[in-house]
Amino acid sequence: MTSPDTSKNPPAVLVWFRDDLRVADHPALDSAARKGLPVAALFVLDEESPGLRPLGGAARWWLAGSLRALGEGLAQRGVTLVLRRGGAATVVPEVAAAAGATTVAWNRRYEPAAATIDRTVEAALARQGVAVETFQASLLAEPEALRTKSGKPFAVFTPFLRAVLAGPSPRAPLPAPGPMQGVEGLASDALDDWALEPQRPDWAGGLRETWTRGEAAAQARLSEFVEDGLAGYADKRDRPDLPHTSRLSPRLRFGELSPFQVFSAAALAREAPPGRRPSDTDVDKFVAELVWREFSWHLLAAHPDIATANIQEKFDAFPWRDDPAALSAWQRGETGYPIVDAGMRELWTTGWMHNRVRMVAASFLVKHLLTDWRAGERWFQDTLVDADAASNPASWQWVAGSGADAAPYFRIFNPVLQGRKFDPAGDYVRQFVPALRSLPAPAVHAPFAARPLDLAAAGVTLGKTYPAPVVDLEAGRERALDALARSRRPHQK
Ligand SMILES: Cc1cc2nc3c(=O)[nH]c(=O)nc-3n(C[C@H](O)[C@H](O)[C@H](O)COP(=O)(O)OP(=O)(O)OC[C@H]3O[C@@H](n4cnc5c(N)ncnc54)[C@H](O)[C@@H]3O)c2cc1C
Known part of the structure; x- marks a missing residue:
């Protein structure tokens, strides 16, 4: 093991970036900048350490x-971001x-396997x-x-939620640091060599059209x-046809x-001038959604295998069907139920889907x-730009119905009624399922009827320009309720 070489140069601070790819409100970078020592910055593409879920x-x-x-x-502030691949x-x-470096600084992360790696690195x-x-940076609690x-x-x-709200008020965000003295001459990979973006085939056209990535765009x-x-x-x-959610999830x-x-x-x-001020209910609801994110991480800490094991063990005996054709129709947005298909196509095209959908x-x-x-x-994990180790499996x-505080399995959404309620004019469906563009509402949510x-x-033409339903709604509902009943009577056929 090599010790830091401080014979020629002053000691430096290394900031290790992970799920915190910003310069503002970055406590580890802020602390490094305040020391007045040269600063190095590192991101590691770690596809080797055990237990980490691949991106x-x-x-x-x-x-x-x-x-x-x-x-x-970072470069604008005099610091070079070093990219390295490995454990x-x-x-x-x-x-x-x-x-x-005599100090390495990082913001804490909470995926159990990542926290284990961090302890190993620290040792x-x-x-x-x-x-x-x-430092604490990625969660309020x-x-x-x-x-x-x-x-x-x-x-x-x-x-x-009550416990979070009763706790200490979240700290004020830190400003981005000013210019720093960087550490020069560190070996770095080239970002393009990591081939993170698809080339052949290049399926990311819709993502590029939808998003501008990076801290400035996020702010x-x-x-x-x-x-x-x-x-x-x-x-x-709850309206996928209206621009009223923040779309901050990948940020x-x-x-x-x-x-x-x-x-x-x-x-x-809350302090904006009247007329431009959201109601307290709007702000409270938005904060509650941010706290759902916190809750997911809290659940992951308590159930490290949340992506693979039912939180409620009684679901272990659930008689799931293995139907690759049905799964594939769902993945491709070809179930014959327009609100489902619009959502799945939105996901495939843009990497994001509205929460209600x-x-x-x-x-x-x-x-x-x-x-x-x-x-x-697993499909969401591969296709969502905001897929994370906590919110995806917890949701x-x-x-x-197998989760903590879950919606009971017997509460089954009717996709036609959901579509008519939350996309009343059918505009969301028309945007992502152009074959139905000329159908009037409410038929656009039930072309089969x-x-x-x-x-x-x-x-x-059903079955040609747009698929016929892969399952009859009532029959599918009955089958699901029957499966639930059977899973609760595991010894009976
Ligand atoms: C099956 C399913 C899978 C999901 N997978 C993910 C996922 O992988 N990553 C993810 O961030 N969210 C996930 N969600 C939660 C939610 O759908 C998204 O966070 C939300 O749609 C993001 O859009 P927004 O930024 O416009 O949200 P907004 O309504 O503007 O909410 C603001 C922020 O609060 C957080 N948030 C909102 N709702 C939830 C929620 N229900 N659970 C956790 N955090 C929430 C997000 O960080 C979001 O950016 C999933 C929901 C479902 C039903």
Whole structure:
């Protein structure tokens, strides 16, 4: 093990970036800058350490843009972002030694396997005589900090929310540091060599059209949402046809923004001039959604195998069907149910899906198609730009009924009624399922029940221009309820 070489140069500080790809409100970078020592910055693409869930394709695409922007943000301040591929337990001590770092600083992360790696890195650095400083940055409430009165992790959202709100107010966000002295001459990979963005085939065209990645775009989106989207959030957040959710999820996922910045911007909006001020209900609802994110991480800490094991063990005996054709129809957005298909096509094209539609599409898979929630979770993990280790599996278990505080399995969304309620004019469906563009509402949500004349006038031929339903809604519902009943009577056929 090499010790830091401080014979020629002054000691330096190494900042290890992970899911916090920003320069503002970055406590580890802020602390390094304040020391007045040379600063080195490192990102490790770790595909070797055991237990880490590999990034999905859409998330890899996002990561590339985020890293490019972070590299620019750091370079403007005199610091070069070093990119290295390999196991963090080897790479971080190596780069620390090469940089002559006497301190390595990072913001804490909460995926159990990642936290284990961090402890290993810390031990290796200690053996090199390098100090480690860690900070809270990615969650308002760290998973271990909150406990029920009986000292257990929370399993129900509302008391968790109450506990978060009763706790200390989230700190004010830190400004980005000014110019720093960087450490020169450290070996770095080239970002393009990591091939994070798809080439052949290049399926990312829709993602590029939809998103601008990086910290500056994230901050611009936060301001825009707080000014134009937050007022009305409580009433309109369930409408996929309206621009009333923040679309900040991939920004929070990669830490282009911190939850402290988002919380603070929402809190400040309460003081906006009348006329532009969101109601308290709007802000409270938005903060509650941010706390759902916190709750997911809290659940992951309590259930490290949340992506693979039912939180409620009684679901272990659930008779899921293995139907690759049905799964594939769902993945491709060809179920014959327009709100589900629009959502799945939005996901494939843009890497994101509206929350209400995520719930309807997920429910359709696990209930009407009786497919194991883990298959859906894996598809979302690969295709969502905001896929993370906590919110994705926790939300899937919530929809499936197997999670903590989950919607009961017997509550089965009817995709036609959901579509008519939340996309009343059918505009969302028309945007992502162009074959149905000319069908009038409400037929656009149930083309299989439309009058032949309406279908003909709209140029729709079921089974040709748009699929016939993969399952009859009532039959699928009955089959799901029957499966639930059978799973509760495991000894009977
Ligand atoms: C089956 C399913 C899978 C999901 N997978 C993910 C995932 O992988 N990553 C992810 O970030 N969210 C996931 N969600 C939660 C939610 O759908 C997204 O966070 C939300 O749609 C993001 O859009 P937004 O930024 O416009 O949200 P907004 O309504 O503007 O909310 C603001 C922020 O709060 C957080 N948030 C909102 N709702 C939730 C929620 N229900 N659970 C956790 N955090 C929430 C997000 O960070 C979001 O950016 C999933 C939901 C379902 C039903």
